[in-house]
Every structure is written in structure tokens, then in C-alpha cells.
Amino acid sequence: MDILPKTLIRASVQGTVYLIESASGNVYTYNPESPTYIGTLEKIPDSEKHLISKTNGCLANARVKYRSDIKEVMTTLR
Numbered sequence: 564m565d566i567l568p569k570t571l572i573r574a575s576v577q578g579t580v581y582l583i584e585s586a587s588g589n590v591y592t593y594n595p596e597s598p599t600y601i602g603t604l605e606k607i608p609d610s611e612k613h614l615i616s617k618t619n620g621c622l623a624n625a626r627v628k629y630r631s632d633i634k635e636v637m638t639t640l641r
Contacts, residue, residue: 571598576625590627592640599640602629 571582571591582591582598588605591598605628630636 576604576627579627581627599636600630601633601636602627604628 570584572585573593574581574583576583576590580593581601582593582595583589583604584591588603589600590602590604591600604625607624607626
């Protein structure tokens with residue numbers, strides 16, 4: 564079980580809202596009572612800039628690199 568950091572910020576990444584630990588870049592589901600670790604932030608490389616969503620969010624140049632078992636995690640959360 565992942566130990567939750569004390570400070571998670573609410574942020575939009577490519578139009579989806581997550582809870583993010585800014586110091587580590589760890590990304591959690593947006594569930595303030597029980598956030599679940601789902602991956603890490605990664606910067607979109609220059610070679611893929613054409614894929615950036617045209618959003619007003621401050622993290623429009625980042626994406627989530629989901630953990631390898633994300634399908635199982637999301638199924639469990641449903």
C-alpha cells in the first residue's frame with residue numbers, strides 16, 4: 564500500500580483533474596477522501612508537441628504515465 568503524501572494539489576493534466584504530489588510528480592485519482600496512486604507526471608517531449616491538448620491548464624505540456632496495472636486498479640475502484 565502506498566503511503567499518501569500530506570500535500571496533494573488539484574491539477575488538470577490534458578483536461579482531466581487529478582491530485583498530484585508536486586515534489587515527486589506522483590499522480591492520484593481525484594478522490595480527496597481516498598486518493599489512489601495511478602502513475603507519474605511526465606513532460607511531453609518536443610518531438611510530440613503536436614499532440615498537446617489545447618487547454619488552459621497549467622499542465623498542458625505534461626501527461627500521465629500510468630502504472631502498469633492501471634486497468635486492474637480502475638476496475639477495483641469502480
